[in-house]
Amino acid sequence: MAVARVTEITSSSSVSFEDAVKQGIERASKTLRNIKSAWIQEQTVTVENGAISEYRVNMKITFVLDD
Amino acid sequence: MAVARVTEITSSSSVSFEDAVKQGIERASKTLRNIKSAWIQEQTVTVENGAISEYRVNMKITFVLDD
Amino acid sequence: MAVARVTEITSSSSVSFEDAVKQGIERASKTLRNIKSAWIQEQTVTVENGAISEYRVNMKITFVLDD
Amino acid sequence: MAVARVTEITSSSSVSFEDAVKQGIERASKTLRNIKSAWIQEQTVTVENGAISEYRVNMKITFVLDD
Amino acid sequence: MAVARVTEITSSSSVSFEDAVKQGIERASKTLRNIKSAWIQEQTVTVENGAISEYRVNMKITFVLDD
Amino acid sequence: MAVARVTEITSSSSVSFEDAVKQGIERASKTLRNIKSAWIQEQTVTVENGAISEYRVNMKITFVLDD
Amino acid sequence: MAVARVTEITSSSSVSFEDAVKQGIERASKTLRNIKSAWIQEQTVTVENGAISEYRVNMKITFVLDD
Amino acid sequence: MAVARVTEITSSSSVSFEDAVKQGIERASKTLRNIKSAWIQEQTVTVENGAISEYRVNMKITFVLDD
Amino acid sequence: MAVARVTEITSSSSVSFEDAVKQGIERASKTLRNIKSAWIQEQTVTVENGAISEYRVNMKITFVLDD
Amino acid sequence: MAVARVTEITSSSSVSFEDAVKQGIERASKTLRNIKSAWIQEQTVTVENGAISEYRVNMKITFVLDD
Amino acid sequence: MAVARVTEITSSSSVSFEDAVKQGIERASKTLRNIKSAWIQEQTVTVENGAISEYRVNMKITFVLDD
Amino acid sequence: MAVARVTEITSSSSVSFEDAVKQGIERASKTLRNIKSAWIQEQTVTVENGAISEYRVNMKITFVLDD
Numbered sequence: 001m002a003v004a005r006v007t008e009i010t011s012s013s014s015v016s017f018e019d020a021v022k023q024g025i026e027r028a029s030k031t032l033r034n035i036k037s038a039w040i041q042e043q044t045v046t047v048e049n050g051a052i053s054e055y056r057v058n059m060k061i062t063f064v065l066d067d
Numbered sequence: 068m069a070v071a072r073v074t075e076i077t078s079s080s081s082v083s084f085e086d087a088v089k090q091g092i093e094r095a096s097k098t099l100r101n102i103k104s105a106w107i108q109e110q111t112v113t114v115e116n117g118a119i120s121e122y123r124v125n126m127k128i129t130f131v132l133d134d
Numbered sequence: 135m136a137v138a139r140v141t142e143i144t145s146s147s148s149v150s151f152e153d154a155v156k157q158g159i160e161r162a163s164k165t166l167r168n169i170k171s172a173w174i175q176e177q178t179v180t181v182e183n184g185a186i187s188e189y190r191v192n193m194k195i196t197f198v199l200d201d
Numbered sequence: 202m203a204v205a206r207v208t209e210i211t212s213s214s215s216v217s218f219e220d221a222v223k224q225g226i227e228r229a230s231k232t233l234r235n236i237k238s239a240w241i242q243e244q245t246v247t248v249e250n251g252a253i254s255e256y257r258v259n260m261k262i263t264f265v266l267d268d
Numbered sequence: 269m270a271v272a273r274v275t276e277i278t279s280s281s282s283v284s285f286e287d288a289v290k291q292g293i294e295r296a297s298k299t300l301r302n303i304k305s306a307w308i309q310e311q312t313v314t315v316e317n318g319a320i321s322e323y324r325v326n327m328k329i330t331f332v333l334d335d
Numbered sequence: 336m337a338v339a340r341v342t343e344i345t346s347s348s349s350v351s352f353e354d355a356v357k358q359g360i361e362r363a364s365k366t367l368r369n370i371k372s373a374w375i376q377e378q379t380v381t382v383e384n385g386a387i388s389e390y391r392v393n394m395k396i397t398f399v400l401d402d
Numbered sequence: 403m404a405v406a407r408v409t410e411i412t413s414s415s416s417v418s419f420e421d422a423v424k425q426g427i428e429r430a431s432k433t434l435r436n437i438k439s440a441w442i443q444e445q446t447v448t449v450e451n452g453a454i455s456e457y458r459v460n461m462k463i464t465f466v467l468d469d
Numbered sequence: 470m471a472v473a474r475v476t477e478i479t480s481s482s483s484v485s486f487e488d489a490v491k492q493g494i495e496r497a498s499k500t501l502r503n504i505k506s507a508w509i510q511e512q513t514v515t516v517e518n519g520a521i522s523e524y525r526v527n528m529k530i531t532f533v534l535d536d
Numbered sequence: 537m538a539v540a541r542v543t544e545i546t547s548s549s550s551v552s553f554e555d556a557v558k559q560g561i562e563r564a565s566k567t568l569r570n571i572k573s574a575w576i577q578e579q580t581v582t583v584e585n586g587a588i589s590e591y592r593v594n595m596k597i598t599f600v601l602d603d
Numbered sequence: 604m605a606v607a608r609v610t611e612i613t614s615s616s617s618v619s620f621e622d623a624v625k626q627g628i629e630r631a632s633k634t635l636r637n638i639k640s641a642w643i644q645e646q647t648v649t650v651e652n653g654a655i656s657e658y659r660v661n662m663k664i665t666f667v668l669d670d
Numbered sequence: 671m672a673v674a675r676v677t678e679i680t681s682s683s684s685v686s687f688e689d690a691v692k693q694g695i696e697r698a699s700k701t702l703r704n705i706k707s708a709w710i711q712e713q714t715v716t717v718e719n720g721a722i723s724e725y726r727v728n729m730k731i732t733f734v735l736d737d
Numbered sequence: 738m739a740v741a742r743v744t745e746i747t748s749s750s751s752v753s754f755e756d757a758v759k760q761g762i763e764r765a766s767k768t769l770r771n772i773k774s775a776w777i778q779e780q781t782v783t784v785e786n787g788a789i790s791e792y793r794v795n796m797k798i799t800f801v802l803d804d
Contacts, residue, residue, distance in 0.1 A: 230452035364586035
């Protein structure tokens with residue numbers, strides 16, 4: 001792996017933090033090739049009427065650049 | 068959302084980190100109205116006899132103040 | 135608890151972050167006695183072909199020293 | 202100043218960051234006596250249609266406790 | 269807001285920090301759609317002959333990705 | 336310990352940092368029940384005429400919430 | 403710019419944060435030549451009777467050393 | 470320099486950290502115009518059979534946007 | 537001092553923070569030779585019935601490795 | 604207090620951390636007028652033959668500049 | 671790589687930072703098997719009579735545990 | 738070493754980061770006696786036409802004060 005870029009995204013899920021990570025990587029894979037890893041920077045939940053409505057993650061995604 | 072307060076709590080669960088978040092928000096909702104979000108600051112586990120006995124989260128809860 | 139040591143490990147799982155925590159504590163328990171807690175420092179995922187192949191955690195494990 | 206408490210709030214203004222600080226302190230003064238200072242932790246703007254709609258600050262407010 | 273990207277920019281103004289924020293968001297809006305917020309990371313001033321010649325901000329801009 | 340709150344205070348003493356911690360916890364105990372621990376975040380001294388006039392600590396106090 | 407020194411100051415203003423930056427740079431220019439920039443590290447306000455009495459900044463000032 | 474973007478990359482070299490920085494900037498220059506600076510965020514080495522096989526840097530690259 | 541290792545411990549005392557540091561270094565000296573220094577990372581107190589029952593420090597201990 | 608400078612020193616004592624703070628402020632007072640406060644940044648101990656030989660503090664000292 | 675440990679060392683060289691990294695990894699390889707990487711945490715130089723006498727690095731070394 | 742001061746400088750070199758450290762210490766030695774060490778805080782490169790034109794370091798220099 002010679003040179004890689006790191007890009008930051010946030011994504012959310014009504015199910016769980018891990019589903020939010022999965023959603024984010026799937027969306028990123030539509031436009032970025034060769035994603036290698038993601039580092040979870042932050043985890044937050046949105047609350048409505050005293051209950052969790054959304055799990056949200058902020059993450060840094062690393063993908064290898066083509067030569 | 069004009070002015071909101073942020074308060075810090077820790078909560079625990081024998082099941083999972085997400086259940087600990089849920090327990091904390093439910094307990095906080097007993098005394099705080101209008102909770103909007105929670106930011107997970109730390110995640111720890113308590114271990115007994117080599118097995119996880121408790122999932123614990125420290126989080127910052129944001130709730131809107133009434134005018 | 136008079137004096138405790140803190141050691142840093144990383145562990146992984148193909149299932150979930152919580153399973154990675156569990157795997158790490160089980161492996162550490164083979165050589166360390168009296169583990170009391172673990173603090174999750176970092177969470178990353180490894181990605182292959184646009185899908186998560188591995189959940190990885192970096193954590194600090196605290197264990198009490200015998201006198 | 203013997204003992205003081207520190208509480209965290211966020212507040213917003215459509216005008217400027219300094220107006221957001223001012224709004225937050227005025228609102229906090231309704232319920233807290235003896236506010237001495239505020240430390241600006243974060244500054245964010247909300248954007249709508251390419252223009253700033255809201256200036257938002259997160260701050261830590263210190264107020265002295267009565268004996 | 270399902271998935272959003274976060275991008276980092278710096279921008280400057282000879283007038284004020286808030287004008288630097290405004291300039292940066294206007295420039296970013298030329299190429300990025302659906303900007304939702306910006307977080308001010310750093311504020312610096314450039315000095316020439318003992319006077320401020322430029323207000324500069326570094327900020328993280330969040331914009332929602334189209335599906 | 337199911338759910339606990341964390342609150343931030345500063346306190347001072349003319350004697351020592353440890354006395355400042357003690358003063359802060361005694362004052363906090365007047366209004367908070369079930370204090371379990373305090374984490375010392377910052378230590379400062381006030382100086383007058385080249386001599387220390389006050390030892391000051393900023394700390395985060397954790398107390399368990401009643402059910 | 404071969405070698406530069408960085409010095410830390412705090413300054414205040416009753417008007418605004420930007421005026422506090424300006425006051426600090428003007429005062430520093432009395433004794434330091436060749437100031438090139440200042441990085442705003444912290445922003446606080448002093449509050450009296452529920453109103454802001456002082457805007458205060460802590461900043462790092464960079465100035466080039468003569469050969 | 471009115472508005473600049475900051476992008477994060479990692480790059481590697483079998484020779485040295487400075488060669489890794491050089492490789493990364495050369496690769497980035499293929500797609501980004503007007504690169505002005507790079508800030509080295511992290512330095513790591515990969516080890517194989519007790520010897521360093523790769524020097525790796527993570528850096529933030531600043532480039533000026535065309536008007 | 538060619539190569540040194542750094543290890544993290546926590547230790548406690550019912551007397552003071554400095555006694556906790558002393559206890560930790562004495563315990564560490566039983567198994568580690570050539571301890572050179574310790575850096576205090578965190579200071580906490582345990583509270584029981586509104587009074588401090590334990591002073592606790594987390595520290596990083598540096599010791600030189602034999603050749 | 605219009606404009607103040609902040610300078611960083613380390614000082615040591617064979618007695619205690621507080622004595623190290625005191626020694627540092629006394630030494631600084633020989634050359635700096637109007638010292639107002641000191642913020643303790645780091646605390647380390649030097650160890651010789653398994654015993655603490657020196658308490659060392661790193662601190663930031665704030666002193667007011669004459670007009 | 672299922673479970674890995676992370677250990678912290680400092681090492682030095684009279685030649686360069688990269689030689690200090692190399693020295694540290696060679697020394698660590700005497701007692702640790704399966705070292706995979708090292709992360710450079712800090713770089714310092716020791717100075718004698720106005721000249722650099724020693725390059726020193728603090729690094730975190732990751733090595734895989736045998737099953 | 739009883740009391741030492743810490744001062745921050747930045748220095749640059751067209752050759753390498755280590756040469757920048759060396760240049761900075763040599764320049765500092767013209768006005769500061771008894772420099773003991775320097776801690777590298779930041780490393781940046783300046784880029785012109787896609788090539789590195791300058792290696793720059795920001796460092797904290799510690800020097801012992803005469804009694």
